[in-house]
Amino acid sequence: MALSGLILALTCIVLAQWWHGGSLWGLLDGPALLIVLGGTLGAVLLQTPWLQCKAALKALTTLFGRQQWPFKEQASRLLHWSHQARQEGFLVLESKVEHSSLDGFTRLGLQWLVDGTDVLALEQLLDNELNRFEEQKELEAQVYEAMGGYSPTIGIIGAVLGLIQAMSNLDDPAQLGTGIAVAFVATLYGVGLANLLLLPLANRLRAMYRLELRYRELTAIGLLAIARGDSSLSVSRQLAQYQGQRQ
Secondary structure: OHHHHHHHHHHHHHHHHHHOOOOHHHHOOHHHHHHHHHHHHHHHHHHOOHHHHHHHHHHHHHHOOOOOOOHHHHHHHHHHHHHHHHHHOHHHHHHHOOOOOOOHHHHHHHHHHHOOOOHHHHHHHHHHHHHHHHHHHHHHHHHHHHHHHHHHHHHHHHHHHHHHHHHOOOOOHHHHHHHHHHHHHHHHHHHHHHHHHHHHHHHHHHHHHHHHHHHHHHHHHHHHHHHHOOOHHHHHHHHHHHHOOOO
16 A cells, blocks of 8 residues: 555656656756755754664665554463463463564563563563653654655755756756756655655554554553453453454
8 A cells, every 4th residue: 555655646746747748757857856865865864863764764674564463363362371370370471482473572571471570560661661662663753754854945955056057057048947947856856755755654654653552552451461360351351442453
């Protein structure tokens, strides 16, 4: 869906240009692209720590994939663990820690549980981990949001540079046309890059991470219920609100 949306947006712009009889090559301008891309990247690198930029770039590798978060399966797993822990004690869950199907957050919480962490301390640890995750992912989304904010302004800078070039060559029609083209195309690149790519990327990242956060909240609720020794019925009721979560 994400890739299809991007292709649809770009195709509509190209078709509109062609429909009105404009040259498709007129949408391509190297200097304008250099101004917008280089200026936007430079501004973001100036304001953003390298580790945050690196994490945001890494997030792109999963952005267009469909990452599954099996809410129902996780709820069933936690309910089963609750029954086992009440029957045989927490140590029976030790063999589950390294299970290949578990995500990192579940492994970490389960390890704390097996180690005998008391309920209040476990709740604090899980809450801290959830807050850290949410803060980190928000910082990643903010990188693309910042790029989307700078891009139109850099496009205006490109437009001003193009007009300066045009005004300095009033006696040469060929150079005059080139300068005006750079001015308008740079503005198009700046606004288009922000609204068709960068800002949607930031919002898509937030949507993906909100889903993962809900999955982690489900896991935390289940682990805390196990630590308290809640009955299977109580655990099931606490997890029920998450089991209908859609991907």
